[in-house]
Amino acid sequence: MGEICVISGNANRDLAEKIARCLDIPLADVLCGRFSEGEIRVQIISNVRGKDVFIVQPTCSPTNDNLMELLVLIDAAKRASAARITAVLPFYGYARQDRKDQPRVPITAKLVANLMTAAGVDRVLAMDLHASQIQGFFDIPVDHLYAINTLCEYFENMGMKNLVVVSPDIGGIRMARAYAKRLGAGLAIIDKRRMSPEETEVMNILGKVKGKTAILVDDMIATGGSMMEAIKAIKEMGVEKVYAAVSHGVLSGNAIEKIQANKDLEEIVITDSIPLPKSKKISRIKQLTVAPLLAEAIKRIHNEQSISCLFDVNR
Numbered sequence: 502m503g504e505i506c507v508i509s510g511n512a513n514r515d516l517a518e519k520i521a522r523c524l525d526i527p528l529a530d531v532l533c534g535r536f537s538e539g540e541i542r543v544q545i546i547s548n549v550r551g552k553d554v555f556i557v558q559p560t561c562s563p564t565n566d567n568l569m570e571l572l573v574l575i576d577a578a579k580r581a582s583a584a585r586i587t588a589v590l591p592f593y594g595y596a597r598q599d600r601k602d603q604p605r606v607p608i609t610a611k612l613v614a615n616l617m618t619a620a621g622v623d624r625v626l627a628m629d630l631h632a633s634q635i636q637g638f639f640d641i642p643v644d645h646l647y648a649i650n651t652l653c654e655y656f657e658n659m660g661m662k663n664l665v666v667v668s669p670d671i672g673g674i675r676m677a678r679a680y681a682k683r684l685g686a687g688l689a690i691i692d693k694r695r696m697s698p699e700e701t702e703v704m705n706i707l708g709k710v711k712g713k714t715a716i717l718v719d720d721m722i723a724t725g726g727s728m729m730e731a732i733k734a735i736k737e738m739g740v741e742k743v744y745a746a747v748s749h750g751v752l753s754g755n756a757i758e759k760i761q762a763n764k765d766l767e768e769i770v771i772t773d774s775i776p777l778p779k780s781k782k783i784s785r786i787k788q789l790t791v792a793p794l795l796a797e798a799i800k801r802i803h804n805e806q807s808i809s810c811l812f813d814v815n816r
């Protein structure tokens with residue numbers, strides 16, 4: 502295997518640059534633009550023949566453009582004789598449709614996995630997939646990292662006491678338990694019902710939250726509907742202060758307005774898996790970088806070393 506080569510599409514160039522800096526190498530020189538009618542135009546200027554290529558491209562919004570760019574970049578790297586191509590997907594879009602839970606709906610998480618494989622990717626490096634089972638949608642190696650250590654470190658440094666970690670839905674229990682263990686906090690779970698992609702309703706809260714400082718833990722915040730409902734419910738149960746730890750700041754629709762208007766939320770901590778544009782930078786949102794985590798994983802994958810210590814959520 503030749504040396505490491507990091508390529509970035511247009512999805513999150515800042516993160517790709519930070520990863521390259523952590524690896525002490527420059528980003529590969531790549532032209533990733535558009536033809537006049539909008540088709541994606543790619544040319545890898547640097548030589549990638551025989552190299553271990555890592556394409557950093559979260560499939561965040563604009564999802565279709567970013568996904569198509571990723572596929573085109575994979576194709577270009579393959580035709581340029583890269584020895585191995587790894588798609589680095591700090592955020593995996595189309596993941597929410599991961600099962601057929603209604604008649605005549607697609608499983609887009611599987612469709613996207615098929616597309617990447619057909620384009621010629623050899624492995625995937627992902628972070629906080631919406632559902633861990635998505636790993637099984639690929640028949641190639643998938644390394645699945647978590648932002649828990651980056652996010653927990655931030656809260657540990659704040660030295661907060663009397664904490665309870667709250668999972669806003671049943672699906673998040675395993676991760677919330679890992680946060681609770683790591684922070685020496687109690688655990689509470691919200692039993693949520695989803696009425697539509699934008700609307701949720703809290704049915705029950707399991708666990709003691711009264712008088713405590715809560716940290717809501719979720720894989721993503723999109724419209725903010727789930728989080729606002731969860732905050733309202735735990736406040737009504739007597740929580741003192743509310744923080745949130747979220748891996749992916751999708752922040753779609755009027756999420757920013759909701760966060761700004763909600764005086765019960767002290768701070769929401771997200772990662773840079775998705776870029777945070779200037780218009781979404783508000784004081785109540787703190788963004789932490791996962792570049793060192795991804796760079797370490799890339800280094801270990803390249804050196805054929807174990808990366809399990811990076812995804813040990815219980816350490």
Ligand code: R5P
Nearest residue numbers: 720721722723724725726727
């Ligand atoms: C749900 O299963 C996820 O973990 C998130 O809670 C959800 O996708 C967030 O979406 P929104 O912010 O639109 O409620």
